[in-house]
Amino acid sequence: MTSNKILIFIPTYNEAENVERIHREVIGLGIEADILLLDDNSPDGTGEIIDRIIEKNSNTFAIHREGKLGIGSAHKDGIKYAYEKDYELLVTMDCDFTHSPSYILEFIKLSERANIVLGSRYMQKDSLATWNMFRKSLTHLGHFLTVNLLRMPYDASGAFRLYKLKAIQEGIFSLILSNGYSFFFESLFILHCNKISIVEFPIELPSRTYGSSKMTFKDAWTSVQFLGKLFVRKLFNFKSLIWK
Numbered sequence: 001m002t003s004n005k006i007l008i009f010i011p012t013y014n015e016a017e018n019v020e021r022i023h024r025e026v027i028g029l030g031i032e033a034d035i036l037l038l039d040d041n042s043p044d045g046t047g048e049i050i051d052r053i054i055e056k057n058s059n060t061f062a063i064h065r066e067g068k069l070g071i072g073s074a075h076k077d078g079i080k081y082a083y084e085k086d087y088e089l090l091v092t093m094d095c096d097f098t099h100s101p102s103y104i105l106e107f108i109k110l111s112e113r114a115n116i117v118l119g120s121r122y123m124q125k126d127s128l129a130t131w132n133m134f135r136k137s138l139t140h141l142g143h144f145l146t147v148n149l150l151r152m153p154y155d156a157s158g159a160f161r162l163y164k165l166k167a168i169q170e171g172i173f174s175l176i177l178s179n180g181y182s183f184f185f186e187s188l189f190i191l192h193c194n195k196i197s198i199v200e201f202p203i204e205l206p207s208r209t210y211g212s213s214k215m216t217f218k219d220a221w222t223s224v225q226f227l228g229k230l231f232v233r234k235l236f237n238f239k240s241l242i243w244k
Contacts, residue, residue: 004059005088006033008104009078013068015095016044023053023060025101031108033091036081038063038074071159072183076173079163083170090163097206099160106201107162114199115167116191119160121203142224146185149231154200156188157181157223168196172243181219182226189230193241 008026012019019037026035037060039047047064054060063077075092082090089111093099099119107117122143146156172194178186192198233240 004032004034006031006091006108007036007082007085007087007089008033008091008093009036009038009075009082010093010095011038011040011071011074011078012042012046012050012095013040014042014044014046016042016046016049018095018097019046019049020053022095022097022101023057026104027057029101029104031104033059034087035060036063036078037061038065038078040065040068040074070179070183071181072176072186073179075159075183075187076176076179079173082163082165088164088166090165091161092163093160099203100206103160103201103203104162110199110201111162111164114197115164116188116196116198117162118154118188118198118200119158119203120155120200121158121205122155142185142227145224145227146189149227150189150234152189152192154188154192154198156185159184160203169194169243172196175241175243178226181223185223185227186230189234190241193234193238194243 010019010022010026023035023037026033035057037050037053039050039062041047041064050062050064054062063081065074065077078092079090089108091104091107093101093104103119107119110117142157143155146152146154150156168191172190173187175190176183176187188198
């Protein structure tokens with residue numbers, strides 16, 4: 001383990017064409033940080049590529065899981081690892097270049113103002129212009145419900161985040177139930193309910209990303225339904241959202 005206090009976490013599944021490239025770009029930022037790559041036994045050989053990467057890079061580490069266990073559970077494992085290794089800042093991002101590594105520098109600066117930094121797709125007009133209508137509509141619906149049901153005015157469904165771990169009790173994350181895409185809504189809502197300070201930074205999605213989205217219609221619809229469950233939990237079991 002290095003002495004770095006920043007961990008950049010990138011979960012992967014079938015990212016053989018992306019993982020070396022994203023790793024190279026993150027390294028190219030020149031940040032004193034470690035990188036954690038987590039793979040869910042990708043059938044396209046992503047795991048083997050990751051093993052080659054860590055052999056050549058002393059600041060890069062890997063978690064290999066036995067199968068596809070869900071994006072939410074992947075992030076839980078990344079967060080657990082970061083606490084266990086005593087990192088101060090944790091950056092989470094996608095591997096398919098939906099999230100530009102260049103924003104990480106701004107996230108780190110903003111961590112002086114808040115304990116969570118979110119990459120927001122709603123602070124700039126037409127930031128979703130390159131998405132298809134289906135994906136765009138579901139994303140807007142999720143954001144509408146987040147704002148109006150949960151009274152949380154943030155881009156809550158995105159994975160591009162920074163957590164200031166030393167300012168967030170680890171136990172708060174144990175309240176999160178979801179292991180799928182709903183993790184992003186639920187985790188931010190629980191952190192918000194526990195009065196963890198949040199700031200957003202506008203991000204632009206690239207005109208093209210490599211590979212295809214892993215989110216299915218079922219994943220997206222389940223996430224939207226989960227917002228309703230969070231609303232009910234807020235009304236009738238608010239204590240379950242608070243860590244003491």
